[in-house]
Amino acid sequence: xxFSDYQPNTFxxxxxxxxxxxxxxxxxxRHLERLGIEEIEERQVAANLGIEAAGITFTVYDEGTGIxxxxxxxxxxxVISRRDWDRVDAGLVQRLVALNHFIDDVYGEQxxxxxxxxxxxxxxxxxxxxxxxxxxxxxxxxxxxxxxxDLVRGEDGTIYVLEDNLRVPSGVSYMLENRQITKRVFxxxxxxxxxxxxxxxxxxxxxxxxxxxxxxxxxxxVVLTPGVFNSAYFEHSFLARQMGVELVEGxxxxxxxxxxxxxxTIHGPIQVDVIYRRVDDTFLDxxxxxxxxxxxxxxxxxxxxxxxxxxxxxxxxxxxxxxAVYAYVPDMIRFYLHEEPILVNVPxxxxxxxxxxxxxxxxxxxxxxxxxxxxxGYGIIIGPSATPDELQQCAKGIxxxxxxxxxxxxxxxxxVPTLCEGVLAPRHVDLRPFSLLGAESYVTCGGLxxxxxxxxxxxxxxxxxxxxxxxxxxxxxxxxxxxxxPTNSNTSNTSNTSNTSKEGDTP
Amino acid sequence: MMLSxxxxxxxxxxxxxxxAEAVSRIIREHTKLLVDLPIDVESDWASLLSITGAxxxxxxxYSDADEVxxxxxxxxxxxxxxxxxxxxxxxxxxxxxxxxxxxxxLWECVNRLHSTVATSAGNCSARGSRLDLASSIISSSQQIVxxxxxxxxxxxxxxxxxLGRNIERADMTTRVLDVRAASLLSDGARGTLPPAxxxxxxxxxxxxxxxxxxxxxxxxxxxxxxxxGESVVDFLVEDLRFPRSxxxxxxxxxxxxxxxxxxxxxxxxxxxxxxxxAARSASDVDAVVLRDWVDQVQLGIxxxxxxxxxxxxxxxxxxxxxxSGRVVV
Numbered sequence: 001x002x003f004s005d006y007q008p009n010t011f012x013x014x015x016x017x018x019x020x021x022x023x024x025x026x027x028x029x030r031h032l033e034r035l036g037i038e039e040i041e042e043r044q045v046a047a048n049l050g051i052e053a054a055g056i057t058f059t060v061y062d063e064g065t066g067i068x069x070x071x072x073x074x075x076x077x078x079v080i081s082r083r084d085w086d087r088v089d090a091g092l093v094q095r096l097v098a099l100n101h102f103i104d105d106v107y108g109e110q111x112x113x114x115x116x117x118x119x120x121x122x123x124x125x126x127x128x129x130x131x132x133x134x135x136x137x138x139x140x141x142x143x144x145x146x147x148x149x150d151l152v153r154g155e156d157g158t159i160y161v162l163e164d165n166l167r168v169p170s171g172v173s174y175m176l177e178n179r180q181i182t183k184r185v186f187x188x189x190x191x192x193x194x195x196x197x198x199x200x201x202x203x204x205x206x207x208x209x210x211x212x213x214x215x216x217x218x219x220x221x222v223v224l225t226p227g228v229f230n231s232a233y234f235e236h237s238f239l240a241r242q243m244g245v246e247l248v249e250g251x252x253x254x255x256x257x258x259x260x261x262x263x264x265t266i267h268g269p270i271q272v273d274v275i276y277r278r279v280d281d282t283f284l285d286x287x288x289x290x291x292x293x294x295x296x297x298x299x300x301x302x303x304x305x306x307x308x309x310x311x312x313x314x315x316x317x318x319x320x321x322x323x324a325v326y327a328y329v330p331d332m333i334r335f336y337l338h339e340e341p342i343l344v345n346v347p348x349x350x351x352x353x354x355x356x357x358x359x360x361x362x363x364x365x366x367x368x369x370x371x372x373x374x375x376x377g378y379g380i381i382i383g384p385s386a387t388p389d390e391l392q393q394c395a396k397g398i399x400x401x402x403x404x405x406x407x408x409x410x411x412x413x414x415x416v417p418t419l420c421e422g423v424l425a426p427r428h429v430d431l432r433p434f435s436l437l438g439a440e441s442y443v444t445c446g447g448l449x450x451x452x453x454x455x456x457x458x459x460x461x462x463x464x465x466x467x468x469x470x471x472x473x474x475x476x477x478x479x480x481x482x483x484x485x486p487t488n489s490n491t492s493n494t495s496n497t498s499n500t501s502k503e504g505d506t507p
Numbered sequence: 508m509m510l511s512x513x514x515x516x517x518x519x520x521x522x523x524x525x526x527a528e529a530v531s532r533i534i535r536e537h538t539k540l541l542v543d544l545p546i547d548v549e550s551d552w553a554s555l556l557s558i559t560g561a562x563x564x565x566x567x568x569y570s571d572a573d574e575v576x577x578x579x580x581x582x583x584x585x586x587x588x589x590x591x592x593x594x595x596x597x598x599x600x601x602x603x604x605x606x607x608x609x610x611x612x613l614w615e616c617v618n619r620l621h622s623t624v625a626t627s628a629g630n631c632s633a634r635g636s637r638l639d640l641a642s643s644i645i646s647s648s649q650q651i652v653x654x655x656x657x658x659x660x661x662x663x664x665x666x667x668x669x670l671g672r673n674i675e676r677a678d679m680t681t682r683v684l685d686v687r688a689a690s691l692l693s694d695g696a697r698g699t700l701p702p703a704x705x706x707x708x709x710x711x712x713x714x715x716x717x718x719x720x721x722x723x724x725x726x727x728x729x730x731x732x733x734x735x736g737e738s739v740v741d742f743l744v745e746d747l748r749f750p751r752s753x754x755x756x757x758x759x760x761x762x763x764x765x766x767x768x769x770x771x772x773x774x775x776x777x778x779x780x781x782x783x784x785a786a787r788s789a790s791d792v793d794a795v796v797l798r799d800w801v802d803q804v805q806l807g808i809x810x811x812x813x814x815x816x817x818x819x820x821x822x823x824x825x826x827x828x829x830x831s832g833r834v835v836v
Contacts (some may be wrong), residue, residue, distance in 0.1 A: 054611070055618045228604055241607035252510050264511045266663060266819045267768045 002033045003417070008426040010155045011414040013078050024081035024474040027193045031186065032076065037422060043185045044075045044419055050184060056177050058462055059231035072467035073178060075185050078416045078429060078449040082196065082475040088151070088159060089443045091343030092435045094333060096147050099164060099320045100437060101336035103143040106319055107133045117335055118328045122352070125403055126325065127373050128167070128318025130281060132288055136305055136314070139212040142437050143314040144321075146205070146276075148172070151431045151447075152346075153414035160346045160411065162430070164329065166313060166321035168278045172201060172434045173235035174468055175448040176242075182470040194478035196445035201434065202242035204442045209243075209274045211439035212310035219273035221245045222263065224253075226279050226295040231463070236278050250279070255299025259306040274310045275300075281315050312438075323372040323406040324350050346411060352403040360407040361398065364391050367407040369398070382458060384410055413458055416469060418451055428452045430460050431471065446471035513608065514667045515820035516601040521671025523598035524617075527591050527624075528648035529679045529720075530559055530581055535641035536718040538578075538634055543711050552577045557686045558679075559589050575632045582640070583628035591644065592628045595621050608664045613654050620647040666763045670815065673763075677756035678808050680720060680743055685801040687716045688740055693794035713739050720751050740797065744787065753804070757781050760811070769818050776814040780807035 003015065014025040021029035032040060048070070056071040080088075105112050106123055113120040123129050148169025150162040179198050183190055206221065213219035225236035227249050240247035248263065253272065255261050262269035277284065283293040285300040303309045319325070327348040330341045349356040349367070360367060364383050371379040381394045398405045415426035433447030449469040450460035460466040533555060541550050553572045556562040561580060564587045569576045584590045599621045606614045623643060631637040659665050691712055713734050717723040726734075726742050729749075746752045761777055764770045784807075787800045 053615050053618070055614055228600065233603075237603070237607055246508070246510060246513075247604075247607055248510060249512065252512050263508070266509045266511055266514045270508055 002037060002424060003029070006417060006424060006426065008415045010412045010426075010428075011153055011157050012426060013080070013153070013414050013416045013429065014076075015417070022079070022081070023476050024472075025079040027189060027474070028077060028079055028472070031189055032417075032424075037424070040075065040419060040424075041422065047073060047075050047181050047185050050181055051177075054177075056174075057234055058174075059229075059233070060463055071174060071177070072453070072462060073181060074418045074427075074451055074453075074467050074469050075182065076417050076419060076424065077182055077186075077470040077472045078431070079472045079474055080446060082473055082477070084159075085196075085445065085473045087342060088433070091161075091341070092147075092149055092433060092443050093437075093441045094337065094339060094342050095149070095161065095164065095329060096144065096435045096437050096441070098329065098333040098336050099147070099166065100142050100144055102325075102332045103314075103317055103320050104141045105336075107136060107143075107316060112332070112335060115335065117331050118325070122324060123319060126319050126322050128281075128316070128320070128322050130316035130319070132301060133314070133316030136316075137307070138314045139310055140439060144317045145208060145212070145312040145314075145436060145438050147435045147437075148432050149435065151343075151433065152411050153431075155412045155414075157414075159343065161329075161343050162346055162408075162411075163323070164321060164326065165432075167280065167318045168232075168313070169432075169434065170232040170235050170278075171432050171448040172444070173238035175432075175434070175444065175446070175471070176201060176238075178448070178468060178470040194475040196473040196475060198445050201442075201444055202239060204436055205239070205276075206243040206245070208436045208438035208440065208442065209276055209310075209312055212312060213273040215273055220263070220271060221274040221276065222248045222253075222272055224248055224250070224275050224277040224279055226250075226283065230278070232278060239276075245276075250283075250293075250295045250297045253297040253300070255297060255303050259299070259302045259308050261297070261300065261303045261309045272309060274312065276312050281318060284311075284315060323348070323370055324352060324403065327406070346408045349407045351398050351405040351407065356407075357398065357402055360405075361395055364395060364407075366410065368410055369394050369405055369407045372404050372406055378463070380459070382410065410458070413452075413460075416449070416451065418453070418467075418469075420453070420455075425455065427455070428458050428460065429469065445473045509663045509667075511820055513605050514663070515816075516605045517608075517664055517667040518671035518815065518820070520598055520601035520605065521668040521673075522675040523594045523601060523671075524648060524651060525672045525675040526589065526679070527594040527598065527620075528645055529675070530589070530591050530594070531641040531644040531648075532721060533558060533683070533719045534578060534581060534631075535638055535645070536715060538637055538641075539718070540711070540715040544708055550574065551690075554686050554690065555581060558682045560682070561587050561589050564588070578631050578637060579629075582631045582637075592624050595624045595644075605664070610654065610658050612658070613651065616647065616651050616654060620644065620651070623647065663767070666767060667819075670760060670763050673756040673759045674808060674812060676751055677753050677760075678805070680751055680753055680756070681801050681804050681808075683716060683720055684740060684743060685798060685805075687719070688736065688743075689794040689797050689801075691716070692736055692797065710734050717743075722749060722751055725749050744784065753784055757784065767819075772814040772818050773811065776807070776811040780804070780811055783807045 003019070006015065008015065014022060014029060016022050051073060052070050057068040058071055060067050060069055102112065110120070112118050144166040146169060148165040148171060150165065151159055152162050153159050176199060209221050210217050210219050221243070222245055223236055223240040225233060225247055227233065230236070237247055246263065252264055253261055254264065261272040263272050279295055282289045284296045285298060286293045286296050287298045288301040301315065304311050304315065327345065327350060330345055333339055333341045349360050351357045351360055360369070367383045369381045369383070381390055383391070386394070413428040413430060416429050417424040418427035420427070429449050429451045431447050431449050434444045436442040449471045450462065451467045451469055452458060452460045453465060453467045462468065537552070537555060544550065552574050555577055556565050559581055565577065565580050568580070568586065580587050580590065582591050585593055587593060599617050602609065602614060602617050627640050631640055655665070655668065691709065713736060714723055716739060717726050720743065722743060726739065729742065729746065730738050742749065742752065744753045747754050747758060749755055757777065757780060764773050764777055783803050
């Protein structure tokens with residue numbers, strides 16, 4: 001049997017402790033057993049060929065040069081029950097709303113400092129803080145319109161929020177592509193059960209971006225990319241194409257003396273209303289930030305402050321995307337929303353605080369130490385698997401720049417069966433769902449599951465050799481009917497196909 | 508709406524794809540031509556360097572102008588900006604930044620072409636594998652042209668691709684005339700001798716000129732009597748019905764310019780170019796005259812390219828100075 005030798009040593013997303021499939025995963029596990037390992041391997045090969053043919057790539061940096069690699073994908077999906085997911089969905093929206101209150105407060109009245117809930121110096125020292133943004137008023141008072149959260153599940157099944165990525169989170173295109181591939185690999189399963197769709201994301205993103213301009217649906221929206229050599233360029237291009245908007249670089253835009261942003265086109269200049277930027281703050285506008293930036297557009301901040309253009313995420317949003325600020329998010333939820341957090345944080349020690357630092361330095365070998373302001377898994381030290389030399393370096397780093405590091409207990413990430421050299425073996429995963437906030441809110445059904453491909457490894461980042469999986473939110477309460485909908489009918493309200501989801505109700 | 512940068516990339520997509528196909532065809536036909544020529548006839552591989560403008564980059568690297576060195580320089584040398592491997596890679600980059608405008612099948616096809624060239628361009632020293640590679644590049648290019656012809660709307664995106672393709676074609680046809688035809692003509696001006704007095708290999712060589720532009724069959728259909736240098740040059744310049752003739756390319760360019768939002772400067776340059784082409788005296792097949800004429804045409808093509816760049820690709824940066832004089836708000 002496929003799973004007879006399968007032995008996870010922590011929470012398994014598909015298989016329960018007694019070895020039987022979890023309810024939401026039962027259909028998938030049955031199907032895999034029916035296929036057998038050889039057929040599964042063949043489908044993996046087919047999936048890889050599809051990825052190569054479609055040119056789905058990501059970029060790794062090696063000694064300064066970017067190398068395009070085929071997107072690593074494991075065909076065994078990760079399954080979450082809809083009931084679990086509804087809670088996560090509500091928790092993510094709650095968090096994003098609170099984080100936006102916080103950012104608006106930081107650049108406005110700063111009430112949370114007056115209350116003494118978050119130390120003011122923490123913000124003043126944060127590399128994501130932009131004094132140039134004080135007093136600005138983005139539409140709907142929302143600064144972070146797009147958030148990619150990193151979730152992990154611990155040994156006891158608890159789902160933790162590990163990070164709120166609010167600057168330029170990436171990965172959503174891979175989530176969408178993974179689903180396309182899985183649909184081709186396991187077409188039957190999508191008919192047999194109710195797997196919530198993910199492909200509404202680009203349309204929801206477009207709507208939320210349009211809601212940032214007074215022109216609404218008529219707004220001219222662009223995706224701003226640093227260019228083809230950026231590691232996420234594939235995604236920038238993908239989203240622009242899916243939303244039907246222009247993908248632009250800084251040099252395609254200019255700001256005239258009227259503080260209006262224009263696009264250089266073959267028809268002459270065209271006014272831009274909303275910029276979905278995938279360029280870091282400091283490169284956005286050489287007039288205000290780094291003067292040596294060649295990927296930005298001079299005058300962009302002028303235009304933004306004059307409310308002539310919306311920028312998503314707004315400049316300065318990174319102040320809340322800081323592993324030191326992260327620790328205060330539960331307090332923010334209580335302070336701004338007067339609610340209890342639905343999702344929990346991983347306990348976090350701030351090396352900038354004396355007693356936390358003392359604890360961290362004493363317990364380095366059992367903690368994960370992270371630079372407060374890096375992403376992509378760069379610079380992370382996992383205590384239990386680090387060499388004494390690495391631990392020593394790490395301690396030195398913390399003493400030199402205490403504010404630059406946080407530490408967390410090692411979470412033994414949950415696992416999912418993963419195809420490894422002819423067997424399905426447990427491999428650790430995390431999950432990155434994407435949340436949107438503007439005039440309305442939206443959370444993807446599932447997200448991008450990243451998987452560590454080395455046995456026992458907890459590092460899932462694709463830049464560090466990790467892979468990915470499709471993520472299924474399965475509605476086990478739905479009665480799946482395979483009735484072919486009548487053509488030429490407008491009676492969708494009375495339709496009894498129950499595999500419609502909240503993502504299905506696009507206009 | 509189309510970004511200036513997008514227009515520029517689509518234009519270069521057209522030029523690079525066309526160039527990759529053209530160079531592959533020239534290599535293939537020259538390789539085949541050797542089969543028809545006696546062993547002691549000089550095979551003139553160096554002419555391929557002149558046609559593709561790679562003579563300088565070649566002499567910087569190699570001392571001998573031998574077949575294997577030249578072919579690999581033109582096919583697989585990443586140090587040569589006009590090599591097939593470089594133009595295909597450039598086309599892929601052009602498409603990578605414009606692929607949101609094009610059907611997914613085009614990207615897949617260009618991607619495949621790129622990986623074919625990247626993996627097999629090194630195997631071009633042996634004639635057999637070289638012919639296979641060149642043929643596979645040509646058929647991929649034709650598949651790409653087919654996708655564009657049958658699944659892409661005739662909008663601005665297509666127009667810039669098509670402009671690039673036709674400018675590159677006109678350019679390549681005149682380069683072949685410059686190097687090949689002119690050298691055949693100057694070999695004692697035998698093109699004007701009565702057929703009986705000509706070298707038996709001259710016909711083969713003129714056929715080679717036509718074949719290197721994929722023109723042999725259509726030439727044969729359209730002409731009466733035996734092949735002559737004069738009628739080959741006429742056909743490749745004048746014949747409006749043949750898609751690689753200079754005149755056909757120029758009339759396509761005119762047609763496309765008509766549909767673009769701004770056309771004053773490019774329109775003027777295109778009209779000038781047509782006058783230059785028409786100024787050729789059709790009965791004159793003298794090598795020197797032909798070369799002079801080609802030089803003028805090449806200058807005209809450069810001028811037309813410059814006018815497209817200044818009008819569409821890098822226009823003035825303040826809104827009041829844009830050539831269209833139009834601000835869309």
